[in-house]
Amino acid sequence: MPAKAYLPVPKPSASRLRSKMANKKEDAKRLSAWRQVVYLRDEGKCRCCGCATIKLRVGILFAQRAECHHVEPRVNRATRYETRNGLLLCYSCHSRVTGKVNNKHHIKGTAWFFGTDGRRYVNCNHKVYFEEMA
Numbered sequence: 587m588p589a590k591a592y593l594p595v596p597k598p599s600a601s602r603l604r605s606k607m608a609n610k611k612e613d614a615k616r617l618s619a620w621r622q623v624v625y626l627r628d629e630g631k632c633r634c635c636g637c638a639t640i641k642l643r644v645g646i647l648f649a650q651r652a653e654c655h656h657v658e659p660r661v662n663r664a665t666r667y668e669t670r671n672g673l674l675l676c677y678s679c680h681s682r683v684t685g686k687v688n689n690k691h692h693i694k695g696t697a698w699f700f701g702t703d704g705r706r707y708v709n710c711n712h713k714v715y716f717e718e719m720a
Contacts, residue, residue: 616667621654627711628674634683634691634716639676651677655684657693657708664701670709683716691716 630639630652639652655673658665665671673693681687694715695708708714 617660620667620669620672623669624654624672624674625652627669631674632676632679633673633710633714634675634679637676639674649676649678653677653680655680657695657710657714658701662701662703664703664705665707668699668701668707670699670711671707673710673714679716690719692719693717 625641630641631637632639632650637650640648640650642648642651653675655675656665656671657673658671660666675683679691682689683691683693693708694717695710695712696714697709697712698706699709701707
């Protein structure tokens with residue numbers, strides 16, 4: 587039986603790796619700026635329960651920890667950095683909205699905007715409602 591010939595796996599070039607790392611850093615900067623604008627727009631208050639939130643480092647669990655939530659998931663590039671797609675929530679409400687605890691809450695909007703892809707999205711600059719899903 588002849589031995590199997592394996593093709594060598596091409597290694598990524600150094601310039602590709604540098605480019606990828608630069609893109610990750612740029613993304614992190616843009617998301618940080620996005621979080622800051624959402625926090626200031628919502629005046630540091632949870633949009634669901636209205637409690638005052640506290641800015642803490644990631645990893646510290648505290649009921650009033652400020653967390654910015656993308657209504658349309660951030661993998662959608664058309665709305666990833668759009669502040670109208672963000673809400674400030676406390677840790678407790680963010681856990682409910684994402685479905686980590688209890689029943690998941692659905693976000694209902696009163697106004698909409700169109701993304702760069704032409705789709706309609708909830709405009710979080712206006713009043714939003716939280717509806718418990720059964």
